[in-house]
Every structure is written in C-alpha cells, then in structure tokens.
Amino acid sequence: MRITRSVRRLEAYTPGEQPASRRVVKLNTNENPYPPSPACAEVLRRFDLDRLRRYPDPVFSELRSALAAMCGTTPERIFVGNGSDEVLSVAAKTFVEDDEAIGSLDPSYSLYKTLAAIRDVKWVGVPPPADAADAPSLAPKLASRNVSLFLWTNPNAPTGAFAEPETVAAFAKAFPGVVIVDEAYADFAHTNCMRLATEATNRNVIVMRTFSKSYSLAGLRVGWCVGPADLIAAMYKVKDSYNVDAIAQAVALAAVRDQAWMRANVAKVVKTRTRFIHALESRGWDVIPSESNFVFAKPPAPAKAATIFEELRARNIFVRYFKGPKTGDRLRITIGTDRQMKALLAALDS
Ligand SMILES: Cc1ncc(COP(=O)(O)O)c(C=O)c1O
Numbered sequence: 001m002r003i004t005r006s007v008r009r010l011e012a013y014t015p016g017e018q019p020a021s022r023r024v025v026k027l028n029t030n031e032n033p034y035p036p037s038p039a040c041a042e043v044l045r046r047f048d049l050d051r052l053r054r055y056p057d058p059v060f061s062e063l064r065s066a067l068a069a070m071c072g073t074t075p076e077r078i079f080v081g082n083g084s085d086e087v088l089s090v091a092a093k094t095f096v097e098d099d100e101a102i103g104s105l106d107p108s109y110s111l112y113k114t115l116a117a118i119r120d121v122k123w124v125g126v127p128p129p130a131d132a133a134d135a136p137s138l139a140p141k142l143a144s145r146n147v148s149l150f151l152w153t154n155p156n157a158p159t160g161a162f163a164e165p166e167t168v169a170a171f172a173k174a175f176p177g178v179v180i181v182d183e184a185y186a187d188f189a190h191t192n193c194m195r196l197a198t199e200a201t202n203r204n205v206i207v208m209r210t211f212s213k214s215y216s217l218a219g220l221r222v223g224w225c226v227g228p229a230d231l232i233a234a235m236y237k238v239k240d241s242y243n244v245d246a247i248a249q250a251v252a253l254a255a256v257r258d259q260a261w262m263r264a265n266v267a268k269v270v271k272t273r274t275r276f277i278h279a280l281e282s283r284g285w286d287v288i289p290s291e292s293n294f295v296f297a298k299p300p301a302p303a304k305a306a307t308i309f310e311e312l313r314a315r316n317i318f319v320r321y322f323k324g325p326k327t328g329d330r331l332r333i334t335i336g337t338d339r340q341m342k343a344l345l346a347a348l349d350s
C-alpha cells in the first residue's frame with residue numbers, strides 16, 4: 001500500500017447530504033428549486049445516441065463560443081470544466097507551485113481548504129475587506145505567505161455577502177498572483193465582476209461561473225471561467241482530455257441560449273428570498289444581507305443552530321450546518337419555492 005502523505009492526512013471535503021427520497025424539503029446544497037429550461041429537455045429527447053460512440057469535443061467549441069458571446073469576449077478566454085469544482089482543481093494544479101499557497105476569504109467555500117491539502121500546499125484564510133480602500137492591504141499579507149492563487153467567492157458562501165466589483169478590482173490590482181472570483185451565485189446578485197475578466201488590460205483575474213445554481217443544472221456538472229488568454233491556455237494544458245461529456249456540452253449550450261428562462265427563475269428565487277428574510281427577522285433571527293440563493297441566519301437566543309438543524313432534519317427538512325467558531329452559530333438555508341420556505345417556517349414555529 002502506498003498512499004501519499006498528503007492524502008493520508010487529508011480531511012476530505014464533505015458535500016451536503018443528497019437524501020434518496022424526493023419527499024424531503026431539501027434546502028441544504030443551494031440547488032435551484034425550479035426546473036431547467038425546456039430547451040434542455042428537448043436536447044435530451046433528441047440526442048443522437050450515435051454521438052456517444054465518439055469522444056466529445058475536447059475544447060467545447062460550440063459551448064465556448066456561446067459563452068464568449070454571452071459575456072462579450074472571445075472563446076480563447078473561456079475554459080469549461082466538469083462543474084466549477086473541476087475548474088478550481090485545474091487552477092490549483094496550474095497556478096500553484098509546491099512551495100506556494102492557496103488563499104481565500106474566511107469563512108468561505110470549504111472545498112478550497114481541501115484543494116490546498118490535496119495539492120499538499122498551505123491554505124491561508126483572510127477576513128473579507130470592508131471596502132475598496134481596505135482591499136489592497138490584503139495583498140502584501142498574502143504575498144508574504146507565498147499565496148499565488150486567491151479564491152474570492154462573490155457573493156460569498158456560506159454568508160451570502162457581496163463585495164462590490166471595485167473592491168475585488170482594488171485587491172486584484174495589488175495582488176501579484178492569480179485571483180479567481182468564484183461567482184457561483186452571481187446571477188442572484190445585483191451586479192458581478194465579469195468586466196474585470198474581460199477587459200483588455202486584465203492580467204490576473206479569472207471569473208468563474210456554474211450551471212449548477214441559476215441554470216438549475218447541478219446534476220449536469222458544468223462550470224466555466226473567463227480570464228486572460230495565457231492563463232486560460234495554461235489550464236487547457238492541465239485538464240483531462242475529455243473532461244466535459246457530449247450530453248453535458250449539448251444541454252449546457254441549450255441552457256445558455258435560453259437566458260430568459262434562467263432570469264425568470266432567478267427573479268422568483270430573489271422574491272422568495274426577500275419574503276423569507278423578513279419572515280426570519282420577524283421571528284428574531286439575525287440574517288446576513290444575502291445576494292445569493294441562500295441565507296446565513298442565526299436563531300434568537302437561547303436557541304442553538306446545531307439543535308435546530310437536527311430538529312429540522314428529523315422532520316425531513318434539510319438545511320446546512322457548518323461547525324466551527326466562524327460559522328457554528330448559524331444555519332445556511334437555501335431559498336426554495338415559497339411552499340418549501342413555508343414548510344420550514346411552520347416547522348420553526350411548532
Ligand atoms: C462557492 C461555490 N463555488 C463552487 C461550487 C461548485 O459548483 P459546481 O456544482 O459548479 O461544481 C459551489 C457549490 O456549492 C459553491 O458554493
């Protein structure tokens with residue numbers, strides 16, 4: 001048996017539970033409660049099985065062109081992965097030497113720490129800066145700890161908090177390494193950082209998106225990113241040859257072409273989010289202002305988040321609880337349909 005030291009020590013990432021039963025109220029993994037575009041269903045119905053005899057397009061030409069057109073850039077600036085988790089994993093192999101480190105906000109998406117551990121490099125967490133004036137001061141702190149890749153989740157997870165693009169830009173300008181702005185939830189926010197990735201002068205900002213949240217396609221496994229052509233070309237050298245299957249490419253393309261469907265679903269989620277935040281606040285909960293499809297909320301004392309998590313689970317209502325000093329007093333609750341949120345509130349009230 002020969003398992004590497006880093007893997008022996010590795011604390012694996014724990015994904016949210018995926019209960020087999022469909023009869024649960026599932027608000028634990030930030031999935032979209034509404035179905036994907038009917039155009040995706042049509043692609044699946046008409047998909048020619050003979051295409052599966054061959055390998056898929058290794059460079060996702062059609063999907064890449066559609067994504068490039070959508071964000072006003074060229075296909076050479078687009079990379080696609082098997083979910084944005086794979087984009088992150090490729091980035092960790094592409095932009096980090098063995099003696100360098102991966103940085104991120106803290107708290108943030110806990111996979112980042114695991115990615116660093118898999119690469120056997122250090123992870124450095126920093127609190128989110130207050131504003132654009134404060135942001136550049138993070139750069140020397142991170143550089144002094146050899147951070148070459150910084151992952152900035154925006155809106156952040158699990159908090160849902162949003163940093164203005166000016167703040168991210170001010171940091172990226174001061175930081176010598178690569179900055180990936182993880183915009184998994186950006187479609188639910190009032191604006192985003194895409195401009196930072198597409199502008200001609202950009203040398204180190206990559207903006208990453210996913211089909212898992214706003215497009216309702218978490219099961220498809222497609223994520224993508226936009227950045228300077230030299231960084232993107234380097235990522236293509238590292239990825240598996242056929243990392244996105246033919247069905248996923250075709251379905252994702254249909255989803256990109258139906259922006260109206262995605263926008264309508266996002267609007268419904270955002271409306272429910274507003275109502276749900278009011279409902280929680282009227283029950284004495286403290287809710288961090290959220291620009292994503294979830295809220296991070298603290299129950300009124302003496303109630304404990306961990307206890308409520310268990311009580312809800314016993315009633316087949318799944319939310320997310322993250323132990324730890326920065327997160328353990330709150331629950332992360334995905335915004336589902338109005339009906340699902342009502343069921344959750346009724347359980348809290350009883
Ligand atoms: C901040 C953040 N980034 C990336 C991902 C991964 O998304 P994907 O399904 O595209 O791998 C998630 C998933 O929950 C997330 O919360």
